[in-house]
Amino acid sequence: MEFTDQYWRLCSSCKKPIKYSSKYYECNVSTCTGRRTGYVFCSVPCWETHLPQARHRDAWAIENSSPSLVQYQQELKAESAVSKDATSGRRLIIKPATPAAPSLSASQNEILVVVSKMKQYVKDRADMNTAGEVADTLSDLIRRACDDAIDQARADGRKTIMTRDFKQD
């Protein structure tokens, strides 16, 4: 994504510039709002244009405000500094920014948990709310656990992953 001090990003629908420190809309569905590649919209009607393609079951637009120019420059700086995942040592894949058409169906980004049930659990258990990105984080954990289990099953020459392939420690 090209950086300009003239505006923050372009509306993913009508391509009108969204200025710094101003109002914009994003989708409540977390797969639509990845930090750099997600959709941003200048208006609710523009948000509505992505719905037929995205086929959400339950979606609404969230009014948000864009960062200031200074904040955004700091964000960009921080992001370019992060190239490795410190905890796992795995390289983070930084996808090319394609604001007009992020892939919505890639299973790499799909939510693998029943978000409403997960939120309800947290609510019942501790009367706490759950931030939107948590579903992404949990989905990544599940993907990682499955990847490890797949390796384990493969090493055993099996075509089925089993409970014992998930390490508990």
Ligand SMILES: [Zn+2]
């Ligand atoms: Zn627009």
Ligand SMILES: [Zn+2]
């Ligand atoms: Zn959406």
